[in-house]
Amino acid sequence: MSASIFTVKKDVVEMCRRIYNHGYVAANDGNVSARVDDGHIIMTPTGVSKGFLKTQDLVVVDIDGNKVAGTTRPSSESKMHLAIYKAREDVNAVVHAHPATATGFAVAGIPLTQCVLPEVIIAIGSIPIAEYATPGTQDLADVVVRYLNQYDAILMENHGAITVGSDVTSALFKMETMEHFAKIMLVAHQLGNIHGLPPRDVETLLDLRKKFGIRSTAPACTIEGTCEAPPPKEKPEPSSPVQSNLIEEVTRQVMEKLKG
Numbered sequence: 001m002s003a004s005i006f007t008v009k010k011d012v013v014e015m016c017r018r019i020y021n022h023g024y025v026a027a028n029d030g031n032v033s034a035r036v037d038d039g040h041i042i043m044t045p046t047g048v049s050k051g052f053l054k055t056q057d058l059v060v061v062d063i064d065g066n067k068v069a070g071t072t073r074p075s076s077e078s079k080m081h082l083a084i085y086k087a088r089e090d091v092n093a094v095v096h097a098h099p100a101t102a103t104g105f106a107v108a109g110i111p112l113t114q115c116v117l118p119e120v121i122i123a124i125g126s127i128p129i130a131e132y133a134t135p136g137t138q139d140l141a142d143v144v145v146r147y148l149n150q151y152d153a154i155l156m157e158n159h160g161a162i163t164v165g166s167d168v169t170s171a172l173f174k175m176e177t178m179e180h181f182a183k184i185m186l187v188a189h190q191l192g193n194i195h196g197l198p199p200r201d202v203e204t205l206l207d208l209r210k211k212f213g214i215r216s217t218a219p220a221c222t223i224e225g226t227c228e229a230p231p232p233k234e235k236p237e238p239s240s241p242v243q244s245n246l247i248e249e250v251t252r253q254v255m256e257k258l259k260g
């Protein structure tokens with residue numbers, strides 16, 4: 001990374017504004033960091049909305065979390081960010097946010113692992129769900145790092161999402177791709193069919209990934225062997241006779257009123 005600390009600080013502020021404007025965070029949620037040439041980490045402060053952040057609000061810490069510069073307190077998720085930088089030398093930026101649709105999948109317990117969209121397979125690969133741990137704890141840092149050793153984008157159970165990249169723009173773009181993917185999967189699910197790409201086409205995409213020099217250790221999809229969509233969920237239980245009678249009665253009354 002050859003950008004100056006001032007340029008990277010401006011990039012971080014710009015990225016924070018974008019995640020706020022995209023609606024990926026509410027209130028003071030989310031945190032962003034970036035590693036600069038001397039190994040120090042620029043971190044967003046705790047308790048400041050990402051939409052109103054200024055470069056002077058940012059904190060600079062060393063890899064062990066000791067403050068080097070800044071007047072604010074670093075994010076409550078600093079441990080998680082620092083653990084990621086320690087584990088991944090190729091990572092220079094980390095974005096954590098709560099984008100509504102992707103987080104919905106994290107709450108529903110549905111990982112974004114299906115091989116359905118070429119750009120997602122190439123840019124990110126598969127997006128698993130890391131198990132829940134209390135925000136701000138070393139436990140959460142440990143769980144997240146276990147996944148990010150292999151993946152560049154993960155969902156966090158009952159919490160949100162996190163992406164990493166070689167710079168702030170790349171980490172932000174992965175967050176955007178993830179949320180867009182989640183929205184598309186939700187629509188496809190509502191339409192009643194999710195058509196997975198056949199393994200042959202996935203292989204072609206993986207070759208492209210290698211050609212583009214994109215980190216190839218992140219699995220493209222985790223559906224065993226076939227990359228086909230999982231079987232549809234079982235149909236919901238039929239309504240009980242009491243429920244059915246009630247629905248019929250309400251429908252009859254509404255129809256009566258409409259006629260009248």
Ligand SMILES: [Zn+2]
Pocket residue numbers: 029030096097098135159160
């Ligand atoms: Zn969070």
